[in-house]
Structure formats: C-alpha cells, structure tokens
Amino acid sequence: MIVEMRVGATQEQLDAVIERAGQYGFDVQLNVGTDKFVVAILGSDTGRCPTENFAVLPGVQSVTRIMRPFKLASHEFRQEPTVVRAGPVEVGGDNLAIIAGPCSIESREQLLETAEAVVSEGACMLRGGAFKPRTSPFSFQGMGMEGVDLLCEARAKFGVPVVSEVTDAHYVDRMAEHLDVLQIGARNMQNYVLLRAAGETGKPCILKRGLSATVTEWLQAADYLLAAGTGGVILCERGIRTFETSTRFTLDVAAIGVVKRESHLPVIVDPSHAAGHYELVPTLALAAVAAGADGLMIEVHPHPEDALSDGLQSLTPRSFAQLMAQIESVAHAIGRGVQRPSGQ
Ligand code: PEP
Numbered sequence: 001m002i003v004e005m006r007v008g009a010t011q012e013q014l015d016a017v018i019e020r021a022g023q024y025g026f027d028v029q030l031n032v033g034t035d036k037f038v039v040a041i042l043g044s045d046t047g048r049c050p051t052e053n054f055a056v057l058p059g060v061q062s063v064t065r066i067m068r069p070f071k072l073a074s075h076e077f078r079q080e081p082t083v084v085r086a087g088p089v090e091v092g093g094d095n096l097a098i099i100a101g102p103c104s105i106e107s108r109e110q111l112l113e114t115a116e117a118v119v120s121e122g123a124c125m126l127r128g129g130a131f132k133p134r135t136s137p138f139s140f141q142g143m144g145m146e147g148v149d150l151l152c153e154a155r156a157k158f159g160v161p162v163v164s165e166v167t168d169a170h171y172v173d174r175m176a177e178h179l180d181v182l183q184i185g186a187r188n189m190q191n192y193v194l195l196r197a198a199g200e201t202g203k204p205c206i207l208k209r210g211l212s213a214t215v216t217e218w219l220q221a222a223d224y225l226l227a228a229g230t231g232g233v234i235l236c237e238r239g240i241r242t243f244e245t246s247t248r249f250t251l252d253v254a255a256i257g258v259v260k261r262e263s264h265l266p267v268i269v270d271p272s273h274a275a276g277h278y279e280l281v282p283t284l285a286l287a288a289v290a291a292g293a294d295g296l297m298i299e300v301h302p303h304p305e306d307a308l309s310d311g312l313q314s315l316t317p318r319s320f321a322q323l324m325a326q327i328e329s330v331a332h333a334i335g336r337g338v339q340r341p342s343g344q
Pocket residue numbers: 103129133165184185186187208238270273
C-alpha cells in the first residue's frame with residue numbers, strides 16, 4: 001500500500017502515518033521527493049487493512065493498493081491454469097467444454113428432447129434452469145426441485161453432468177446432492193451468503209459475471225467460493241450493461257483476456273444472454289472461442305416459440321448443430337479441440 005502525502009504535509013503528520021503502520025505491525029519505507037513524502041506500507045497482509053484507515057489521517061493525499069484485491073483467484077496465488085473437473089468433463093484444458101440446454105426446465109418431454117439433441121450434437125454438459133431468477137415476479141419461476149429431478153433423469157439417460165442455478169442458500173445443500181455443478185447467476189454474483197453456502201458444498205461452481213460487475217469484483221466473488229472450499233470455480237462472462245440496446249447485454253470479449261492475465265481460473269462464455277436474439281448467438285459464440293474462452297454455455301430449445309423463458313435467444317437443435325461445426329473449426333484454428341460427451 002502506498003501513502004502519498006500532500007505537498008506541505010508536516011513532519012508530525014508523516015510521523016502519524018508511520019505510527020499507524022506500526023500499530024498494524026507493518027513495516028514502512030519512506031521516499032522523500034522534492035516536494036512531498038511517499039510512504040510504502042509493507043506487509044504480506046496489508047489487504048486486511050482498509051485504505052481509509054490511512055486516507056483519513058491529516059496530510060494524506062491518496063492511498064493506493066499495490067496488491068490485487070482478490071487473492072485465491074489471482075495468478076500470484078497459483079501460476080498454473082486451473083482445470084475444473086465435473087465428472088468426465090474438464091473445463092480449462094486444451095479442449096473446450098460446450099454446455100447446452102434450455103433456459104428453463106419446463107417439462108419432462110421438453111428437457112429430455114433438448115438433452116438428447118444437444119448431447120448428440122456434442123454438448124458435454126447439460127444445463128437447465130429449475131429455479132429462475134426472473135425480473136418480474138409474474139414470469140415463470142421454474143419447476144423447482146422437480147426440475148432438478150428431471151435433470152438427474154436426463155443425466156442417467158444421456159451420461160453427461162448437469163448444471164443448474166442456485167438462487168437461494170436454503171436449497172443449496174439439496175441441489176448439491178443432485179447436481180454436478182452449481183451455477184451462481186449474474187443477479188447473485190454479490191450474494192455473499194449464497195456464495196459461501198455454495199462454496200461449502202465442495203461442488204464446482206459456474207460463477208456468472210454480475211450485470212454491472214467489474215472483472216475485479218467478479219474475481220473477488222470467486223474468492224468467496226474458493227475460500228469456502230468449492231470444488232472449483234468456472235467464471236462465465238455473459239455480457240454486461242452498457243448504453244447499447246441493440247443487444248440484451250454487451251459481451252465483454254476483452255474480459256476473457258483480462259481473466260487469463262489476472263487469474264488461473266477457467267473462463268467460459270454465455271453468448272445467449274448477451275445476444276438476447278438467436279441470430280446473434282453464433283457471432284458471439286465464435287468470437288468467444290477465437291478469443292480463448294475455455295467453453296460456452298448455450299441456450300437451446302426444441303420449440304423456441306413455445307418457451308416459457310428466453311425463447312428469442314434460444315437456438316433450435318438444428319441451429320445448435322450448425323454452430324457446433326463452426327465452433328470446432330474456430331477451435332482447431334487456434335490449436336484447441338472440443339470435448340466429446342463421455343461415451344461418444
Ligand atoms: C441463466 O443462465 O439461465 C441465467 C439466468 O443467466 P444470467 O444469470 O447470466 O442472467
């Protein structure tokens with residue numbers, strides 16, 4: 001942490017900063033400039049100390065952290081890229097993981113039909129929303145635990161791991177008993193009670209980026225899961241709020257590179273929620289693969305016109321199949337492959 005003193009700060013004010021550092025057990029290194037003092041506060045756990053506790057002292061101009069505000073998710077903590085495992089699926093290795101399925105689980109027929117289609121086209125994990133965090137309380141809220149049971153049936157039938165969103169800490173343990181991966185939705189990225197509860201189950205988690213979250217805040221949220229003992233964090237970029245309205249959200253492709261630079265965690269992309277429209281999903285999906293994403297999460301519905309949620313952004317099985325072929329081509333062009341579902 002670097003404390004910059006104001007021009008004209010007194011020796012007494014400088015001494016107060018040094019004394020404060022001493023109270024915390026930190027060392028200091030004093031730099032005497034031509035017209036101001038700069039104090040480096042040194043210690044391996046300066047992150048525990050709020051910068052405000054120095055900023056409030058008289059004569060202080062600014063306080064800047066040198067260490068990243070996230071720890072367990074950072075490259076400093078672990079140099080090697082982390083590969084997150086869910087059953088036979090690996091996220092973060094050479095081969096991309098393509099996760100697909102409906103936005104919401106609506107019925108047994110709908111889920112099984114979608115699962116069969118996406119797995120036969122090469123999706124290695126099945127998604128399906130059982131508890132839906134809808135903007136309006138009057139929209140379809142999901143089938144709840146019944147939906148989770150249907151996911152288990154689909155897993156038994158098609159042999160792929162299953163993921164679903166947890167929206168409430170009360171359901172976390174029950175869902176963790178059944179699911180292979182827990183999904184934390186964008187709206188809950190900073191629900192720290194939920195993050196802790198999900199992390200404590202020891203299950204791998206897909207952590208969506210919050211609608212207006214910076215990459216730093218997203219990685220700090222990942223720290224909550226990691227600190228609680230999660231079986232692995234898969235970050236998922238799903239678009240952020242900007243002034244642009246022609247897409248549902250703006251896909252932050254650069255975030256893929258930023259995450260790779262700052263963190264050891266794998267990052268996947270959800271092109272469906274960013275696009276908001278089925279025609280734009282391939283553009284974003286292929287851009288994400290080209291940019292180095294470790295996988296994709298794509299919404300697919302056998303009859304998007306009847307979907308109870310997100311029909312407009314859902315691919316049909318046919319368009320999903322076409323996209324899978326393009327994904328393979330782009331993946332190969334950058335020296336990567338696409339994981340096959342186990343048994344294929
Ligand atoms: C979802 O994946 O179904 C979902 C609700 O996504 P997000 O949390 O990114 O909006």
